[in-house]
Structure formats: structure tokens, C-alpha cells
Amino acid sequence: MAARLAQVVYTLTQFPTVSRVVFSLEGRRVTVFGGEGIMLDHPATRASFEYVTPAILVEAPSPGQDVASPVCVSGTANVFEAELWADLTTSSGRVLARRHIRATSGTGTRGTFSATLSYSSAKSQNGYVVAYDLSPKERAARARDPGPHRAVKVLTGGPEVLRNGRNLHVACTSP
Numbered sequence: 450m451a452a453r454l455a456q457v458v459y460t461l462t463q464f465p466t467v468s469r470v471v472f473s474l475e476g477r478r479v480t481v482f483g484g485e486g487i488m489l490d491h492p493a494t495r496a497s498f499e500y501v502t503p504a505i506l507v508e509a510p511s512p513g514q515d516v517a518s519p520v521c522v523s524g525t526a527n528v529f530e531a532e533l534w535a536d537l538t539t540s541s542g543r544v545l546a547r548r549h550i551r552a553t554s555g556t557g558t559r560g561t562f563s564a565t566l567s568y569s570s571a572k573s574q575n576g577y578v579v580a581y582d583l584s585p586k587e588r589a590a591r592a593r594d595p596g597p598h599r600a601v602k603v604l605t606g607g608p609e610v611l612r613n614g615r616n617l618h619v620a621c622t623s624p
């Protein structure tokens with residue numbers, strides 16, 4: 450039940466005008482939810498559900514989104530020393546781009562991250578954005594277990610995107 454409530458809170462708070470969520474049922478504020486007795490005695494925030502939030506939460510690009518180079522990858526993370534990596538791979542697993550990223554905080558505190566991945570592809574194809582954290586020992590095992598991923602559509606092109614004959618500057622901002 451906590452994960453379901455977290456989904457509602459995360460969905461609503463993705464919008465800049467929403468920072469807290471109050472649950473009500475038939476016009477009355479709910480302070481205890483479900484048979485598990487989840488306490489909702491104050492407006493819920495993302496921090497209210499840290500215990501069910503994955504260590505790395507990729508919020509952009511959206512699942513199924515068409516992406517062109519450079520791809521902006523952003524989200525939040527609570528990982529050791531605030532270090533994580535992001536890969537853009539083809540559906541067959543070929544790495545098109547890899548980037549080491551540092552979140553704004555880590556090791557017990559959730560921080561935000563944002564990075565761009567530039568790639569070149571001769572054809573449009575399905576692919577994945579994969580974000581992960583690894584110890585040096587785990588890096589060798591990475592090839593065997595790619596971890597969580599977000600499906601995207603990789604579009605043809607290289608690192609320069611042209612619009613009306615001019616280079617388009619892509620600004621990547623934290624959520």
C-alpha cells in the first residue's frame with residue numbers, strides 16, 4: 450500500500466506547483482490509510498516515502514520517449530559517495546554513451562542529478578537509459594546484470610542537433 454501512495458505523491462509532485470499532497474476520502478482528510486496503518490497525519494512529500502523509493506530514480510527521459518543526442522538524464526539518487534553512472538544502450542545491449550555522474554548528495558541523503566549523454570547512431574532504434582551505482586568489485590559483474598533500465602526510442606543522429614540551420618543548445622536542469 451505504501452508503494453501505491455508513493456506513486457500518487459511522486460506523480461503529483463513532478464509538477465513544479467505541487468510540493469505536498471493531502472489525501473482525502475469523500476471530502477474528509479485521511480490520517481491513517483489501509484490495513485497497514487500508514488500514518489498520513491501531515492501533508493505527504495517525496496521524503497515521506499524514502500523507504501520505498503529506489504536508490505536511483507530516473508525521472509527523465511520518460512519511459513518510451515523519443516530521444517535525440519544529447520539525451521538529458523535526470524532524477525534523484527541516494528548512493529554511496531553520490532556517485533552513479535548512466536548508459537544509453539541499444540536494445541541489444543551495445544553501449545552508445547556512458548557517463549559518470551555525481552549527485553548533489555549521497556550516502557544516506559537523497560540528492561538530485563542531471564547529465565547529458567551524447568551519442569551517434571546510423572539508424573533509429575529502441576534502446577534503454579540505464580542508471581546504476583557500483584563498487585569497484587561490482588564493475589566487472591556489470592556486463593552480466595545490466596540492472597534497472599528505462600526504455601526509450603533512440604533517434605538517428607550525432608551530438609549536434611540542428612533546428613532551422615542553427616545548433617540547438619540543450620539545457621539539462623535538475624528536477
